[in-house]
Amino acid sequence: MTAVRPNAPTPMTRVLLVDDDAELAELVGEYLAREGFSLDAETDGTRAVDRAASGDYQLTLLDVMLPGVSGFDVLRALRATSRIPVLMLTARGDDVDRIVGLELGADDYLSKPFNPRELVARIRAILRRTQPDGGGPGERLPERLSVDDVAVEIDRRLVRRAGAPVELTAVEFALLELLMRAAGSVVRREDLARGALGRSLLPFDRSIDVHVSRVRKKLGPRPDGGERITTLRAVGYLYTRQGVPGRL
Amino acid sequence: MVPGVFLKILLWFWTSLVLVALALELAITATTTPVEVRVSRFSESVLTSHELERTTRIHAVLLDPDGYDVSGRTVPPKPVAMVAARALASGQTEMEADGHTAVKARAVAVSGERRYVLVAAVPIGLMRLLHDGLYAQGLRLLAVLLTAAAACYGLARYVVRPLATLRAATRALAKGDLSVRVGSTMGRRTDEFMELGRDFDRMAERLDALVTAERRLLRDISHELRSPLARLNVALGLARQQGSEDQAVLDRIEREAERLNALIAQLLMLAWLESGTAAPARKPVDLADIVREVAEDAAFEAKSRGREVEIAETCDAVVLGDPELLHSAVENVVRNAVRHTREGTVVAVGMRHDAHAVPARIRIWVRDHGGGVPDAALPYIFQPFYRVGDARDRGTGGVGLGLTIVHRTIQLHGGTVSAVNAPGGGLLVELGLPG
Numbered sequence: 001m002t003a004v005r006p007n008a009p010t011p012m013t014r015v016l017l018v019d020d021d022a023e024l025a026e027l028v029g030e031y032l033a034r035e036g037f038s039l040d041a042e043t044d045g046t047r048a049v050d051r052a053a054s055g056d057y058q059l060t061l062l063d064v065m066l067p068g069v070s071g072f073d074v075l076r077a078l079r080a081t082s083r084i085p086v087l088m089l090t091a092r093g094d095d096v097d098r099i100v101g102l103e104l105g106a107d108d109y110l111s112k113p114f115n116p117r118e119l120v121a122r123i124r125a126i127l128r129r130t131q132p133d134g135g136g137p138g139e140r141l142p143e144r145l146s147v148d149d150v151a152v153e154i155d156r157r158l159v160r161r162a163g164a165p166v167e168l169t170a171v172e173f174a175l176l177e178l179l180m181r182a183a184g185s186v187v188r189r190e191d192l193a194r195g196a197l198g199r200s201l202l203p204f205d206r207s208i209d210v211h212v213s214r215v216r217k218k219l220g221p222r223p224d225g226g227e228r229i230t231t232l233r234a235v236g237y238l239y240t241r242q243g244v245p246g247r248l
Numbered sequence: 249m250v251p252g253v254f255l256k257i258l259l260w261f262w263t264s265l266v267l268v269a270l271a272l273e274l275a276i277t278a279t280t281t282p283v284e285v286r287v288s289r290f291s292e293s294v295l296t297s298h299e300l301e302r303t304t305r306i307h308a309v310l311l312d313p314d315g316y317d318v319s320g321r322t323v324p325p326k327p328v329a330m331v332a333a334r335a336l337a338s339g340q341t342e343m344e345a346d347g348h349t350a351v352k353a354r355a356v357a358v359s360g361e362r363r364y365v366l367v368a369a370v371p372i373g374l375m376r377l378l379h380d381g382l383y384a385q386g387l388r389l390l391a392v393l394l395t396a397a398a399a400c401y402g403l404a405r406y407v408v409r410p411l412a413t414l415r416a417a418t419r420a421l422a423k424g425d426l427s428v429r430v431g432s433t434m435g436r437r438t439d440e441f442m443e444l445g446r447d448f449d450r451m452a453e454r455l456d457a458l459v460t461a462e463r464r465l466l467r468d469i470s471h472e473l474r475s476p477l478a479r480l481n482v483a484l485g486l487a488r489q490q491g492s493e494d495q496a497v498l499d500r501i502e503r504e505a506e507r508l509n510a511l512i513a514q515l516l517m518l519a520w521l522e523s524g525t526a527a528p529a530r531k532p533v534d535l536a537d538i539v540r541e542v543a544e545d546a547a548f549e550a551k552s553r554g555r556e557v558e559i560a561e562t563c564d565a566v567v568l569g570d571p572e573l574l575h576s577a578v579e580n581v582v583r584n585a586v587r588h589t590r591e592g593t594v595v596a597v598g599m600r601h602d603a604h605a606v607p608a609r610i611r612i613w614v615r616d617h618g619g620g621v622p623d624a625a626l627p628y629i630f631q632p633f634y635r636v637g638d639a640r641d642r643g644t645g646g647v648g649l650g651l652t653i654v655h656r657t658i659q660l661h662g663g664t665v666s667a668v669n670a671p672g673g674g675l676l677v678e679l680g681l682p683g
Contacts, residue, residue: 091471113480
């Protein structure tokens with residue numbers, strides 16, 4: 001057994017950067033290489049969709065402001081075929097871009113110019129949720145969660161509703177896991193952000209709300225017609241069980 | 249639509265038409281007076297049957313064979329005598345008429361051989377109208393009024409309709425809908441209104457192009473200025489990663505890069521606020537929440553620098569506005585105060601309903617214990633990049649646009665901003681919001 005540095009996952013995690021700034025791509029590539037990631041750059045939006053969906057990469061960094069095709073178009077096209085984690089790069093202060101990006105299925109966003117340390121932290125936070133746990137195989141039984149007609153296999157990252165599979169992105173899966181583990185009691189927005197996004201919320205940060213609303217839409221209502229995930233304004237969210245009132 | 253021009257045109261044309269009609273009737277009456285006089289003289293001289301005249305407006309007279317009026321032995325006017333003579337000779341009904349009066353004569357046999365002539369003067373044509381009863385005259389007047397009103401209504405509508413279209417379009421434009429055009433709604437007119445409409449369309453098109461260009465420019469500036477900054481940040485990260493010896497220099501570079509980034513963000517924010525296209529949201533905003541959040545955050549940071557922030561007074565206040573813009577305005581003022589207050593002092597933040605203001609106002613005030621601002625400089629501290637003096641601003645970390653953005657933000661919310669030197673030293677900034 002060779003010692004594995006925590007900062008250098010092996011084999012090399014491959015990341016695709018979609019940005020028209022070739023010089024920036026070069027610098028980011030150099031930085032990420034030292035952190036144990038291999039970065040490829042793509043400047044063309046249309047080609048980016050195919051490359052990101054090819055299965056060669058574990059994560060995509062996507063700049064919203066691309067010449068020609070908008071980053072949103074790329075994201076929309078990508079989400080039609082692939083669940084690869086996407087970290088959006090947006091202009092600072094452009095909240096509309098952020099919300100639109102999250103609604104189209106981006107996992108998180110980072111405003112540009114960014115601190116490369118923050119970039120690495122975000123990438124790691126997203127990957128931690130998408131890649132199987134570091135623990136050796138066979139050491140424990142596959143964990144299952146189920147509430148009403150929704151069943152989740154944590155290790156295989158599978159969600160089924162009444163037997164039919166439901167496609168969730170990495171962040172959505174992490175949110176559902178957190179909410180279902182605490183089913184019947186309220187999870188604070190801040191805790192959801194730490195647990196699912198790996199960061200704390202900024203003022204006026206609607207990331208969690210957008211992600212939760214996507215989960216809601218994908219799961220649909222409970223068999224009895226009730227809302228699965230209820231909102232407690234300014235507090236958090238509550239995964240309800242059929243016929244059981246929630247606790248605060 | 250304001251009925252002003254429409255009503256004026258309608259009344260003006262209607263009144264003139266009615267006046268013309270009345271004048272015409274009066275003029276005709278005036279020019280026919282000689283005939284009238286003639287008839288009435290005639291009737292006076294031969295008044296034999298007042299009753300007949302009063303009920304039928306027919307002057308009737310009986311002439312004897314010699315041509316004299318039987319009642320007064322007077323000779324009737326010449327035209328009457330002539331018709332009478334003709335009737336006597338022919339034995340049939342004879343008639344003579346000018347434009348206003350018809351004279352009919354017929355011989356009648358009374359007591360044997362003496363043949364008399366009955367002559368009647370009947371008003372005809374327009375003259376007959378004057379002799380009609382009040383009811384008929386009123387009916388005619390009403391017909392004139394109504395016809396004129398209908399014609400004038402149509403005319404006034406025709407004139408005013410394009411104005412109303414233009415007005416609606418101008419309003420939409422002023423509200424920010426730059427895609428509004430009137431060309432297709434003006435119909436097939438070829439008049440000044442049409443021209444005005446076309447000019448309006450050209451103006452709207454130009455405005456649209458300008459605003460679009462400005463927005464694109466802002467976006468491009470934002471992108472182009474930030475691209476080198478993004479590279480700088482990553483390069484800085486690389487330098488740290490490779491274990492550069494002088495971390496302090498790197499810290500300094502990083503701080504300056506962050507300032508540059510903040511400055512770009514503020515410049516873009518200010519450009520947006522000043523563009524005139526900025527329309528803040530109008531959501532209910534709990535100001536007490538904002539003040540509490542800002543004070544808590546600022547207190548946390550101030551503590552590390554040996555300063556404090558506390559809320560001196562608060563109240564329930566909900567205003568309509570953009571929560572994010574208002575939050576950042578209050579935050580800017582509080583941070584500015586924290587930067588300038590002396591070490592070991594307290595920045596006090598408060599809010600209250602202004603008891604005297606009509607309409608109601610909410611005041612948020614922030615008071616620091618710093619050096620204050622020279623009175624002469626107070627009016628200028630909300631201007632972009634205004635620096636009171638080296639002593640106050642060196643090393644305080646502001647980029648010089650914070651208070652300007654506060655000012656514009658509060659103005660956009662219909663409020664006011666003021667700054668005074670507090671008694672006992674320090675600056676007191678007040679934000680007044682309608683609430």
